[in-house]
Amino acid sequence: MKETDLVSDDLPSIPTKRYFTIGEVARLCELKPHVLRYWEQEFEQINPVKRSGRRYYQRQDVLIIRQIQGLLHDQGYTISGARQWLNGDQAVDDTARYKQLLRQTITELEDIRKLLKSVK
Template sequence: MLDPGSNRELPPIPAKRYFTIGEVSELCDVKPHVLRYWETEFPSLEPAKRRGNRRYYQRHDMLMIRQIRSLLYEQGYTIGGARLRLDGADARGEAALSQQIIKQVRVELEEVLQLLRR
């Protein structure tokens, strides 16, 4: 399970096309070695690899990582159970991903609103 110090809310995902493993690690509150391990366990998580085998994650990868993190750390799934849940591609999995997207958009809109109020 997740340690109690990490029960904070995740920061919003910046409007960028590609993210390095370090940036993803900070934005998703998951260590880089865990991200590399998850790539071997979850076939749908496949970042682009460029020169020197460097990983570049896109927004959909970040949402997938946050969903995996939620299943494993917050909902208590095992790796196998989380894999089945994600590979099942049922409506509830898509609904959870949609909820994450909606939450992300809401946070970004609140930030824009705060900037406009200044």
């Protein structure tokens, strides 16, 4: 899975500037500021510069936030799973996803078999 697969195409483009306030990042990522503050605590990759009690995010922070948003909202990861994925442990999480998908497929096939038997 590529990084671009994790980011929604519906989000506004990121302007070319060095720093963004929390309000600007919230608009660019379509999130609430309190969500960004919470994610800062959960994901070590988000590390805005803090000056005079204000947060200033750089472009890389915005990209990481969008990636996290894609993992959580679009791909269905938990915070723990997204954290693992960002830390490079995606193989572990992907294995669990494949096992779940396989179990679901088996269940659906068994249901189809029962349905076909009842039609005879």
